[in-house]
Amino acid sequence: MDISRRKFILSTALLIPMMGMGKAYLGFKENHFRHGLASGDPLQDRVVIWTRISSLNYSGKKVKWQVATDPGFIKIIKSGEQGISALSDYTVKVDVHGLMAGMKYYYRFIYQKSVSPVGRTQTLPKALNGRDFNIAVVSCNNWEDGFFNSFRFLAQKKEVDLVLHLGDYIYEYATGEYGNPGSGRINEPKNELLTLHDYRTRHAQYRTDANLQVLHLNKPFYVVWDDHDLANDAYADGAKNHQPNEGLWQQRKADAIQAYLEWMPIRAKNATDICRKFEIGDDISLYLMDERSLARTKQMDDNEVGFESQDRAIIGNRQYNWLANELKKSKSTWKLIANQVMFSGYAVAKGFKLPKYNDWWLGYPYERNKIIKLLTEENIGNPIFLTGDHHESFVLALHKEEKFMQYTKTYHEKPLAWEFLTPSITSRNGDRKGKEEIVTFENMLADANINPHMVFGDIKSHGYFIASINKHTFKSDYFFVDNILTPDAKEHKAAVFSIDAKTFKLSKQ
Template sequence: MSLSRRTILLSGLAAGAAGATGIAGGTLPASAAPAPSRPPGRALAYPFTLGVASGDPDHEGFVLWTRLAPQPLAEDGLGGMPDRMVPVFWELAADERFRHVVRRGVVDAHAARAHSVHVELTGLLPGREYFYRFRVQRHLSPVGRTRTAPAPWSLPATLAMAFASCSQYEHGYFTAYRRLAETEPDLVLHLGDYQYEYARDTYTAPGGNPRDHEGPETRTLANYRQRHAQYKTDPDLQAAHAVAPWAVVFDDHEVENNWADDVPEAPDPEFPARRAAAFRAYYENMPLRRTSLPRGVDMQLYRRLRWGRLATFHLLDTRQYRDDQACGDGYQSCPEAAEPSRSILGERQEAWLLDGFRRSSARWDLLAQQVFFAQRDRDSGPLTVTSMDAWDGYLASRDRITRGWLAAGVRNPVVLTGDVHAHWASDLKLDYADPISRTVGSELVCSSITSGGDGADSATGTHPWLAWNPHLRFHNNLRGYVRTTLTREQLTADFDVLPFVSSPGAPARTRARFVIEDRVPGLHLTRDDPPAAARAAGADVDAGQRTVESETRRP
């Protein structure tokens, strides 16, 4: 009986992490090793402890990534590697057993970049699945699966895309990444808070933290490299990276909580150096193209990814160019939030996005970004009390973007969001003060992978804020991710949840399913899986509300 692709990839990652031999990872037989182009230097211990990844696919290529780290938690952030260049051999094949290798080559891993490598491939066939692996000396990496996007002029029948955010290592186990990998999506979006900056026990989940961060709060390049490495050692995260290409954008915790352009959370004369160090480590540890290579305190992260004429993803950066939060970072009733000059994207990125709307011929235009887009008023009275860290703190900016997609005739605008540690689904309006105003788009918000701990289930419609925010259609405070299936006729969004993350091995289930029909803005609930009776009886809506209220506050 032949092995399934899922069996090979997921079991192979475990073998690679353990340093086993064979196709997935471990020691490469001498007969299979390519002849070295230069002396190999001293023998290394197994270097692929951080797994493999691919990203930013287009119709003729993608980026392949790995980083060498025999001792991934080394305090200097260099992973136990020697201070010298190491040649890394790579292979790309049309099959998972590498019987049909289509490309191979060698790339140098340098100590100055923490021995990370980014292989940027072009000239491949569009709409194809590929498999890849790396070799160093006699060591073979796990196998990764990736794919090119369809040809620009094609209209593919379907795209399976999943998105996730907010994986606080201390708050739980990354089982949700494993469950996401088991669904074998074509593409994964990560919308920010991939790693957290805190020292151990600084940010504590309800019930306590089942795991600890290594090292101090991240401030230096060595700190950020070590923290990224700790996260990458998780086998569930490695599985999610290896199953499909990723497209990533950062939010705040990749640098520091609630930072805004050059303004840190608290006054800090060293913040420019901290930001530059965080950006450098982020690039080193993500499958990004060379166009995103940081230049000091600047990093080009907003970009587009096209999936033929079926979908265009506008990946946004809502941190690097925003005005400072008005009236503080939390929930406020703040007239300053409505000032016309305020922007969460900055003038250049706004213009780039609006131009993208005008040029788009896609069936679906998806804004992959970090913070809540729809209005989310926490006050049932006459005041509008909203988060100043989200688009609610930048009202004119949100209005310009919304009117921009309307003026451009965007066929199906959908906003994809992370950050808030809970599942939400929203209809988007031009005028949130008028509950019967026209719906002009949809927002899908994924819960966290772990941030906030186990969370709690509750019946749909029980969150109190929904009563005076009728455009908010769904909320659930369990951990999980969102799976989407895009076709020419509709977008289906499955809100998958796990009952717990405080211990490993939880199953996943689809808590709710929404459908967006082509040319019909707004969400249609087609599946609502209620909580189990015992959990529903003990559901604490107030606890869920407190979790939402504290999302943008530093613990």
């Protein structure tokens, strides 16, 4: 390729994402920014900006960064230089301080002679002042299951303020182990992730996805991990998908966490920082939980001895005390708990198979009851669980029930909390069942004699929901894509629910 043509392609490649929705800057070996840009953990006065320098020859030791109030970078208000190193896999992270609350900002990086595309981000507002704050809730994007079309649609939604990713940002499996052969998407590396190099390689692959890139480029993220960011059904001292011949679990877990922290636009420096709180205006407190790496004990079935033991944990005493104190002292209208696994649970009729509840909060009755007791006795106002992991969409009322997994109270009664589960972006759910089987299962779930607390249950769709929140209302709009096996799918709004702040009652629209 002659130099002038190469220059033209590179400059075009860099321009397209600046205008919003680009994919053209992928695939150029000369482009040092081929893993894209990202921002995250916004506060009122700061936000983390991220990129990764990808080079065949790391002759430059530093990367420049700039933050401006305009996309043309006429008014650059913050700038600096950051070292790059193999020790952090050439990822670059800057926690930019001294910003104004509730402002939109533009950022970019410069390495040698390459200028990155322009990222957009924003800081948290001091007060909502009557406007909606819109949080897109996502989880479970498995590469081999299909195209991340939902991320593209989200990137295009101007009203979305930030994206809350509840985990399973990557999956650890070897190629062909867990996915949809029809997708034509093959994992890198091909083996199951076991080492630091493996986890870094998988993160790097995911960050070449055009849909994921364009979403990161346009919206700040809050992220938290779930099991597959480490290994399937992970708990503090092991995982179902970790075998003795795969090395030491603690080393594998440390490697997975190191790669995650390197590749995510997150302020956390180590695993214990993953639990964190964000105050959004004076109406929203958001708590990000760790239900995998810090304290979780091994999964057990309810017929096993010790199932209800106080020694079993999903979040542990330290995290419980933190959450309890925060919930008690919060003056916000809404308390949002960014949660990995389903809290409320549901039941199935005889003859149907209940999914693996022992990995949910139901599998940890001692701590689940502690939370229920806290919500009851402290009369916590307007708590809402935002939940990932499940791959399916549910809206559920949480009540204190008399017996384990027997739901008797209806969602028409004022609950202790509401729970919204977001569907997967691509990971498998009921979509692999036959049509008739899906209808039968969904009808059974919706049976008020079995699940009177369930407002909504969809086991077959992929997408996300957007929580639109103001002082008076919490609204949740579910969006589903019509296909994950083509890159040019469409999406539609599938369901809308709103909760009144005064009565804490839910209505379907």
